Amino acid sequence: MDIKEIMQPENLVYKKPELLNDTAMHYCPGCSHGVVHKLISEVIAEMGMENKTVGVSPVGCAVFAYKYIDIDWEEAAHGRAPALASAVKRLWPDRLVFTYQGDGDLACIGTAETIHALNRGENITIVFVNNAIYGMTGGQMAPTTLMGMKTATCPYGRDAKLHGYPLKVADIAASLEGTCYVTRQSVHTVGAINKAKRALRKAFEYSMQGKGSSLVEMVSTCNSGWKLSPEKANKWMEENMFPFYNLGDIKDTGANNQ
Amino acid sequence: MAEREITLMKGNEAIAHAAIRCGCDGYFGYPITPQSEVLETLAEQKPWETTGMVVLQAESETSSINMVYGGAATGKKVMTSSSSPGISLMQEGISYLAGAELPCLVVNVSRGGPGLGTIQPSQADYFQSCKGGGHGDYRLIVLAPSSVQEMADFVYLAFELAFKYRNPAMILTDGVIGQMMEKVELPPFKARRTEKEIIEQCPWAANGRPAGRKPNIITSLELDPAVMEEINIRLQKKYAQIQENEVRVEEFMLEDAEYAIVAFGSAARIAKKAIEMAREEGIKVGLLRPITLWPFPIKEVEALSKKVKGILSLEINAGQMVEDIRLAVNGRIPVSHYGRLGGIIPAPDEAVVELKKLIK
Numbered sequence: 001m002d003i004k005e006i007m008q009p010e011n012l013v014y015k016k017p018e019l020l021n022d023t024a025m026h027y028c029p030g031c032s033h034g035v036v037h038k039l040i041s042e043v044i045a046e047m048g049m050e051n052k053t054v055g056v057s058p059v060g061c062a063v064f065a066y067k068y069i070d071i072d073w074e075e076a077a078h079g080r081a082p083a084l085a086s087a088v089k090r091l092w093p094d095r096l097v098f099t100y101q102g103d104g105d106l107a108c109i110g111t112a113e114t115i116h117a118l119n120r121g122e123n124i125t126i127v128f129v130n131n132a133i134y135g136m137t138g139g140q141m142a143p144t145t146l147m148g149m150k151t152a153t154c155p156y157g158r159d160a161k162l163h164g165y166p167l168k169v170a171d172i173a174a175s176l177e178g179t180c181y182v183t184r185q186s187v188h189t190v191g192a193i194n195k196a197k198r199a200l201r202k203a204f205e206y207s208m209q210g211k212g213s214s215l216v217e218m219v220s221t222c223n224s225g226w227k228l229s230p231e232k233a234n235k236w237m238e239e240n241m242f243p244f245y246n247l248g249d250i251k252d253t254g255a256n257n258q
Numbered sequence: 259m260a261e262r263e264i265t266l267m268k269g270n271e272a273i274a275h276a277a278i279r280c281g282c283d284g285y286f287g288y289p290i291t292p293q294s295e296v297l298e299t300l301a302e303q304k305p306w307e308t309t310g311m312v313v314l315q316a317e318s319e320t321s322s323i324n325m326v327y328g329g330a331a332t333g334k335k336v337m338t339s340s341s342s343p344g345i346s347l348m349q350e351g352i353s354y355l356a357g358a359e360l361p362c363l364v365v366n367v368s369r370g371g372p373g374l375g376t377i378q379p380s381q382a383d384y385f386q387s388c389k390g391g392g393h394g395d396y397r398l399i400v401l402a403p404s405s406v407q408e409m410a411d412f413v414y415l416a417f418e419l420a421f422k423y424r425n426p427a428m429i430l431t432d433g434v435i436g437q438m439m440e441k442v443e444l445p446p447f448k449a450r451r452t453e454k455e456i457i458e459q460c461p462w463a464a465n466g467r468p469a470g471r472k473p474n475i476i477t478s479l480e481l482d483p484a485v486m487e488e489i490n491i492r493l494q495k496k497y498a499q500i501q502e503n504e505v506r507v508e509e510f511m512l513e514d515a516e517y518a519i520v521a522f523g524s525a526a527r528i529a530k531k532a533i534e535m536a537r538e539e540g541i542k543v544g545l546l547r548p549i550t551l552w553p554f555p556i557k558e559v560e561a562l563s564k565k566v567k568g569i570l571s572l573e574i575n576a577g578q579m580v581e582d583i584r585l586a587v588n589g590r591i592p593v594s595h596y597g598r599l600g601g602i603i604p605a606p607d608e609a610v611v612e613l614k615k616l617i618k
Binding site: 112 | 283286314316317320321326329331332336350354453464467472475479
């Protein structure tokens with residue numbers, strides 16, 4: 001059997017989600033963003049929300065998220081995505097509204113917008129890709145950079161005396177009255193991807209059910225910024241990121257909050 | 259209900275009532291003196307129970323303006339208000355709104371600066387409003403009310419112009435007009451547009467992509483400089499069109515005038531009194547009041563400079579609009595400036611003294 005015979009519709013077992021278009025992604029090979037984009041596209045389509053979704057993209061590596069997923073998008077200023085999303089959801093309550101933000105955007109310059117949107121209980125989902133580094137600007141220290149981790153602006157390693165400590169945004173989010181669902185996921189294995197997808201689906205469902213704010217943190221790799229091969233970056237993440245950023249649900253009050 | 263609703267209220271309250279009545283969909287703001295009555299009046303009126311208008315107190319002015327960006331990007335009629343330091347914080351968002359060509363209304367009930375300055379009135383935000391403020395080559399449509407009536411009317415006008423040109427509009431007023439109580443006839447009620455109407459009227463808006471339509475993407479980002487230059491050229495063409503079509507002025511006692519005062523907003527009220535006083539002394543003087551600060555009435559000031567012997571720019575600042583007047587006059591006649599600073603309001607007799615200096 002040659003390849004043409006195999007590539008028939010009846011043999012199709014997996015395909016790219018329809019919302020994910022054919023634009024070549026600018027992400028580095030091995031980067032987590034592509035997988036997270038795919039999961040968002042799948043979940044929106046599975047919920048039948050293709051025509052009623054507004055995404056808010058950040059400033060950072062995912063600034064061009066709007067080029068890849070065929071929904072309506074607003075591109076926010078650095079850190080301001082949760083403010084945009086708050087207004088969109090209040091003005092269009094039947095829309096699915098989510099932000100897509102990295103650690104610099106969300107946990108540093110946009111801390112106020114993030115905490116207050118979550119604390120108001122806005123019926124939005126914040127998708128937070130945490131790779132512990134500023135990727136787009138070339139690998140500088142992020143608020144989530146681990147202790148001792150080397151970046152372009154802490155070349156001798158993050159030192160508490162010089163740089164303070166990494167911020168656990170999800171733990172802060174979980175302490176806020178306005179959040180109904182806070183979880184930390186990753187997309188480095190098939191199993192993790194499946195779990196992350198279920199978490200996204202739950203968050204989006206809660207947003208549509210008006211249960212409050214959700215934060216889905218994706219603990220991610222930045223193999224270019226970390227200067228590691230994709231495979232080694234995954235291993236490094238397991239060994240260094242997961243012990244500090246523990247995976248799993250931190251808060252889920254959606255099920256009993258009617 | 260009476261056919262004409264005439265009431266006594268503060269300028270800030272008039273802004274709030276006009277917002278509800280003009281079919282505004284959302285207000286996002288943060289308390290700051292001397293404009294807090296806008297948010298307070300909206301909260302007290304509870305328009306979410308009547309017209310369905312959203313009112314939200316944000317965590318900062320930065321957030322307010324970005325909520326405005328978020329809402330405007332969906333085609334909704336949204337606004338914010340603040341005072342000078344808060345408007346400074348909003349400049350990033352205002353630049354993004356202009357870059358993404360989003361219609362909205364920003365009200366600046368300005369106060370004296372720089373820095374935290376004072377809570378007393380000032381017109382020192384003319385440069386910030388008309389010459390940029392944020393980064394990049396952009397323009398705001400800037401309206402300057404000089405009465406409580408105009409505070410209400412200009413909410414309607416600002417939204418009309420903002421949507422006509424897909425550009426942010428600003429009402430630049432100050433603590434005098436914001437805090438002053440005056441008779442006002444509230445403009446007629448306009449229903450909020452339905453979601454269907456918004457989708458039809460704003461085909462560019464990002465509010466959920468119906469089957470068959472390409473995604474709408476609201477952004478001011480373009481990394482290809484050739485394309486970015488094209489975008490800038492298109493913006494400049496739009497600004498030229500606004501300059502051509504939307505200049506508004508009020509003329510007062512200019513028919514026989516030998517001298518003129520140019521003044522806007524609250525300073526124009528002081529100028530009118532000064533003109534009365536000067537005329538009692540036989541000085542033939544009139545007023546040209548720019549209603550649109552941007553677009554600035556270049557042609558009108560130019561024509562005025564061919565008619566009168568001198569112009570006094572009366573401003574509650576150290577001399578900002580006077581620069582635009584001098585550009586339009588182009589050296590033809592003497593142009594002087596008089597202003598008070600730091601929250602002090604010039605008195606009419608001070609203006610008469612300055613006028614006499616100009617005549618000498």
